[in-house]
Amino acid sequence: MINLIGGVAAFFLAASPLHAGELSVMAGESIDLGGFRGVLHYTDENDGYRVIATIADGEAGVPVRFSATLAEGQSATISVPRKLGEPEQSLEISRSGDKLTVTELGSVSNQRTGAIAE
Secondary structure, three states: OHHHHHHHHHHHHHOEEOOOOOOOOOOOEEEEEOOEEEEEEEEEEOOEEEEEEEEEEOOOOOOEEEEEEEOOOOEEEEEEOOOOOOOOEEEEEEEEOOEEEEEEEOOHHHOEEEEEEO
């Protein structure tokens, strides 16, 4: 278990922060959902873009993996709970043509969007 957590932590450190247009196939990008941090990458498969996110609650949290295959026009959402009364923290991953876009969801004034594949 320690080797698994150490390997995931090393992968997190090797990934670069999310910026528009910089992610190529299998290149990791750092994501931050409040206290949950992780890496997002994709592969180009026959049936669509297979998006994989691995996140953990802080450095000591057990890693969790999310996977979805997105065809043209499809999207997927990753959300994590917050304290009672606080809004959830979410990322929406959308595919439009050859572009994969990640949008941080929350209050309208706090949304951020970035293309991760072109």
